[in-house]
Amino acid sequence: MKHLFTILFLFLSASVFSQTKVSGTIKDASGQPVAFANVIFKDSQEGTISNEDGRFYLESDKTYTGVVFSFIGYTTQEVDLTKRSTYTMEIIMEESASSLDEVVVFSGKTSKKDNPALDILRKIWENRRQNGTKKFKQYSYDKYEKLEFDLNTIDSALIKSRVFKGMEFIFEQTDTSNITGNTYLPIFINEAVSKVYGDNILNEEKEVLQGNKNSGFDNNQTLIAFVKDLYSEYDVYDNYLKFFDKAFTSPLSRTGIDVYNYVLLDSAYRGNKWCYNIVYYPRRKNELTFKGDFWVNDSTWAIKEINLQASKSANLNWVREVYIEQEFEVLNDSIFLITKDYFLSDFSFRKKEEARGVYGKRTTLYDNYVFDIPKDKKFYSEQVDPYQYEVYHRPDEYWEQNRMEQLSKDEKGVYKMLDTLKTVPRFKALYNIGATLASGYYEVNNFDIGPIFSIFGYNEAEGLRIRLGGRTYFGQNDPWRLEGFGAYGFGDDRFKYGISGKWLLDRKSRLTIFGGNRRDVEQTGASLTNTNDVLGRSLASSAVISVGANDRLSRINLTTAGFDVEPLKNFVVRITGSYRTLESATETFSIDYRVMEDGIFTGEIRSEIRQPEIEVGLYYTPKRKTSGYGVERTIINDGDFPTLYAGYTYGLKDVLGGDFEYKRLQGLYTQPWNIGGIGRLLSTVEVGTTFDPVPLSLLNPIPGNQTLFSLYNTFNQLDFYEFVSDTYASLHLQHNFGGRIFSRIPGLRNLDLREVIGFRAVYGEISEENKALNASNIVYQAPEDIYWEWSVGVGNIFRVFRLDFNFRGNYLDNPGARKFGVTGVFGFSF
Structure with missing residues (x-):
């Protein structure tokens, strides 16, 4: 949009003008509109039919002197034209007595029996x-x-x-x-x-x-x-x-x-x-x-x-x-x-x-x-x-x-x-305003300032946060791009930053190298499938209003470098090396862990994690459409194609001071489904396992949602870190009926509201070895009984807003369990 x-x-x-134009309405003797009547210029084959309100419009490059109006059961009328454009015509059609005995004129709802049109339709x-x-x-x-x-x-x-x-x-x-x-x-x-x-x-x-x-x-x-x-x-x-x-x-x-x-x-x-x-x-x-x-x-x-x-x-x-x-x-x-x-x-x-x-x-x-x-x-x-x-x-x-x-x-x-x-200054100004609203960036020479919609944020570690960023932009097909931001938190009185770069080396295979560094405050565990995107940031880290104590935040220093290649259309192989340090960003949240050497606990407890990783990711997005040929391409049909991901991560110990050696496998499959006339279903399955003992920050917390926004692939009635797992399988279903139900309810049908239902479930396990490593203030609990929740929503409110009512299905006795909640989401859709 x-x-x-x-x-x-x-x-x-x-x-330029056409030569002959006519428009108006067609009614019968009682003043009712005549729908689907034939309107044809005299002595021609140029014509149209009236709409369901009896309105019509007809034009031609040629000059005509008359218009003929006809419909089964009515007397054909011919109207002379005295000028090139004749608007607001009102045609009154009289019933034809001679044809009434021979023709059945259908109006309103037609019968499904003895209707010759349906016999033709079956053929x-x-x-x-x-x-x-x-x-x-x-x-x-x-x-x-x-x-x-x-x-x-x-x-x-x-x-x-x-x-x-x-x-x-x-x-x-x-x-x-x-x-x-x-x-x-x-x-x-x-x-x-x-x-x-x-x-x-x-x-x-x-x-x-x-x-x-x-x-x-x-x-x-x-x-x-x-x-x-x-x-x-x-x-x-x-x-x-x-x-x-x-x-x-x-x-x-x-x-x-x-x-x-x-x-x-x-x-x-x-x-x-x-x-x-x-x-x-x-x-x-x-x-x-x-x-x-x-x-x-x-x-x-x-x-x-x-x-x-x-x-x-x-x-x-x-x-x-x-x-x-x-x-x-x-x-x-x-x-x-x-x-x-x-x-x-x-x-x-x-x-x-x-x-x-x-x-x-x-x-x-x-x-x-x-x-x-x-x-x-x-x-x-x-x-x-x-x-x-x-x-x-x-x-x-x-x-x-x-x-x-x-x-x-x-x-x-x-x-x-x-x-x-294009030489008119005022037009240039109007176009720049539109481009800024559409892209979120304001262009200054060959540099874009933005995104403008993320300048302000808030969380319990930083308090009020101000962020200003930008990117190089010489054109949409740039072979390389630099991007960065600087941010300041008035609550912790700290400066944060991020910088990244990427360079397309080969256009045919789309061989691209990339790298960057970010020091920031982040809500880790906001998604199951890990990402090493240097400049990525979840909404959970900067939501202005949250539910409960949203203080489980970490300070992250992440450095990445790698390359990806596209050997087949929409199939990408990516290899990334990363190094990150993690520590708690608030006094009320701990990521502490016990130190183990040669399988024996030393009695030492550490509060900071230093971890290098190597990740191999396979991405397949069949039927994805993109534009451009530069280092960044724009997805044209976003949300209209399946996504498959498989990733293998290897954690390195004693390399660059790495604390843990581990192996992790993850998979994700997202598929949108158009289900005939009953709407659109979005489904996602995620699975993963970590094979070796690791502390809290390297595990897979089930992604809760303590914001007031409806975030897909999270659980709206879970708090952050309420469930922690090393092996998991989750299912997310969200179906939008597109107004099919509300359209049948008097009083609601004219509001163009849309019904949305959702179902979310997750199964997880946590090993005894991982529990033994834990020295944080988070009590490990895995959803071995399959946690689930469901929601009903009303979408298309004022055409831009959806309100979801979320219900927790089980684990109702957990401390502070939220049984019911209301979230919303803004968005433009047809």
Whole structure:
């Protein structure tokens, strides 16, 4: 979501008027809206249908003298046009007496029995896997994709606002959307030409980018990739279509009859194929559904044309409209292949018609299909250089030859106007503000100051804490980066710091070396899976408000050095050497341990740990998408791919004064699941064991949570160090229903709230040898009976907040056990 705030400050340009425009509402004699009526320019095939409120908008580059309105059961009307633009038309349609005896007009909820539209829908289900590229063993095709952003709802108040002072020239010409009827101004465009290869036997697909051109963002692949992922590929034949991290029920879904009404509206030739026209619309409000119509062939039962418009009442944040059109062509009298896909979304902070926002449009064209030419599996596994200079700098002649659709005049204007706009000082200021809010860093020459959101903090060791940091930044594809911070605690009167650096040595294998040092106060044991990230810091260490005594903090001096490499896409091997010293940061917390030599306790007790380690980590993130090719890459589809980690750590004794020798194995598996129309589940399994005796600071405390924030992969009703283990296995489940339950409750359905449930469980053991080493003020207890807790939450409060009610399942007799608690979390989501 952070990129959406930047969109409002993107580069602006001008556009031109269309030749004929009409809009208005269609009603019957009683004043009720007529939904899904046909609106067609006279003597043409250019038309649209009215929405569920009877509203329509239609435009054309050509000049027409009339509009024809028709619908089954009503008399066809023809209205003359006396001027180029005719808005706020009100059409009253009269019932046709001659057709009432022959046609059944469906309204409201349609029956699931004796409905010819449902008979056709069942035929589609039976044949849906026999169409498209799935019909062949292998396939390839050319793809042209055009992405565009437009500032919409342009009016005089916006043009005269102080925000655009000095930039009024960009409003000299605007255009009007044929979907929403709102005025808009194009502000960004990106074009891409690709070659796509696929193998249905190997279940592999590969897209090779051959050309990319955009208006003013030559070096911002992050924004471009983010937009592309926003409009990820989909198949209308699937039961659920995923947009904006939400699963919409497809009108062609096998479960569609439970959430849609279907009406057989018409039958006619579409091209040279006889097709049926079916209109569909939601049975209930507030669900993730569409409205629209589709044309289906009468023999292959393949879709010829389809349009989908998200219901305005759908539980979707920041998006006012979603509209999709797809067209298919016949390959050999029976197989239909997609040739055009158009996707429009209207982003806005409010859903009211007059609210301003930003259109996001994607037009994808497909051509030159070739089938059954196999390529070996190695072809699909070979990595392609994510950035090639010539791909992003193709000459104009290349685009003239490879565009499958010519740019309109307003789209061409985006390229021309940009250079002028970038010279306007006020625009530069607006863009810098947006970039700072989006990234959290403020750019000064080649250095970023931040992150600005972590300047202030508080904990019981440091009291009020002030932190100021920064990083080098010459561009998103920097081959090296330095980063650091300085912090001061007014409670302990101490200065802390951290500095790190990394350098990409080989772009193809992504061989990277890194190192750094940090002296700080930290809540160790805040997560089960260890990390040696020099600049990492958990929220538990700086939460302003906490539950109970949050004093179990340590002073850490951590130095690391290592390298990682990516031999296969999204598979990373990392080797890290580290050295750290640990001691308590408060007088009320102890990490003391008994000293043992040759298996015998010496009677000495130490309060400081010095420990070098070598760690080998394997990271696999299939389906992860990134942008950029520098030492740091931006993850585009964060939270939308599985993560697997396996790590082996070896502790060194008597090397650099190391206190302990030990071996540790750890594993983690996180998987998000889109479960049809009932929401999204996030699951995590963690396991680990330490084979040799070690003191408290080197064990695996079960991560409690004494903050007021809901922290995933922690236990909200546990205190820090309440359970300590050397062997553990944990499970975390969190399911978001997306408002499916609340949408059925009167009084709640219009609030767009979302239901979230959670379950957390952990099993652990602690050896007698580890207990014998302990000289701290922490009493070791492992959850051998499997500790568990559960939660219910209400999300999407004011669109940015979730409130969780947490319940402890067992170990209720532990001293100070918290049986119930309330936590919350802020976040932006669609």
